[in-house]
Amino acid sequence: MEIKSVKYRIGKNYGFKALVIIFAFACVVPLLFILSYILEQGITKINWRFLVNVPRPVGETGGGIVNALMGTILIIICASLIAIPIGILAGIYLSENKKSRLAYWSRLCVDILQGVPSIVIGIVAYFWLVKPFGFSAISGSVALAIMMLPIIVRATEETLKLLPASLKEAAFALGMPFHRVIFKVIVPVGISGILSGVMLSIARITGETAPLLFTAFGNPYLNFKIWKPMESLPHVIFTYATSPYDEWKDLAWGASLILLVWVLLLNIFTKLITRKWKVQL
């Protein structure tokens, strides 16, 4: 290595530091732009009628997105009902059986599931549920539940792994059967980590559009039947954002703001939980 003057090296050192700082904070700029733009566009579109009306045909004012709002809530509730029990049980299984071969493959599959593109899950849900039963909200829920699973499983497994073994041994020493140890000791102690995993997974799927394109499909009317097509916030944004009509674009901006606020609140709430209970995720 050739010898360079100390001044040159110090200069290079500071130059690089400045470069790192500039590049690092440049990442925040697009985020701020997006958040402020959505806020600016969306805030003027939201009013009472926007929240309680269904969309009107082009040319009429006063349309709303209540169908999408209710649809998203219902689809997410159904997805959670499917994914949470399975996810938590799988997480418990994986943390209880660290070494077995089945657990190894199972863990691998959870990893794979985490990386599967959402559109592929949409296709699969289409063949499992839409082909036999027609477009329905429940098929969208199943697709979203598949996406929630890996996050819940991981969070549960990581949390339970960190619990001291003495806790479980104490319970066994008192003569408790296995299932009672799990549900009365292990799960209550690890509930904070599990809960934040669940919240995180809900935040992650709330904005998912691709799996809903072929499953819940969309519906311009208010609908509470889970066996019928249902509208959802991300889907309404997608269809109206790519439409040429200004009234529909306005609806999409309002819906974007609501979706964004919802997702950000969920994320902040998860953050607070993890900070309060000092969970590592």
Next chain:
Amino acid sequence: MIIGLLMIVLVLGILLTLVVKSLPSIQALGLKYLWGKTWDPVQDIYGAAPFLLGTLISSFLALIISVPFSLAVAIFLGEYYPNGWLPDFLKNAVELIAAVPSVIYGFWALAVLVPIVRTFETNIGVAPLGQGIFASSLILAVMIIPYAASLGRSMIQLVPSQLKEAAYGLGATRWEVIRSVILPYTKSGLFAGVLLSLGRALGETMAVTMVIGNTSLMPHSIFGYGNTMASVIANEFTEADKPVYVSALIELGLVLFLVTVVINLIGKKIIDRFTND
């Protein structure tokens, strides 16, 4: 036990469904499918090359744009300033980037980014389309920053302090420590982070669909219209009327699934090896 099996069954079920449903097109088209340059459902010609190429170009372009930024975030948070309110702010902001739904990125890109790209294209003298591969790469680049950044940060924090201190003891400046100790030590970990970002970029659907322009022709420049595997599925799946057409689309999904699975598994393996050492 049963639950453990369920995970395996689920993944195998996904794979099996994709394979079975794409059999008609595999049988009808064979390997020609992968490098056929024409995609014309009306005449029953299905070549996936335009979409494979479109996916590769847009993802790698996004990766090239985003890597300097995510690396900077990783170095900033991992080495220069691990604690304090400003780094905390940066860390949370970068995590928020991952939290924003992709359809919102797409909408924003359509309303704000596309006109900017159009002006830029006018200035450099190419057809000012606005939409196209370049615009979608830009928005993808923003979306994938957090994945490489957060992994890179934890990898950089794993560098043993003795190594760094030894280098400082020899009179190295901070930049020299970063370049000749931290970066070589974390090389494989950083690579894994980039791989995971790539996996995200390949499968990203909504934002790309909204700004890429959606054409079935071979992409001829990064400023032209294009289409990716995911976006073509999103656009045409519900409209596909012929069995071969549907199954050709599913075969795209199968390819996408296999590619992302391989990328993610390699990434996970590298991370596991790195953290166990």
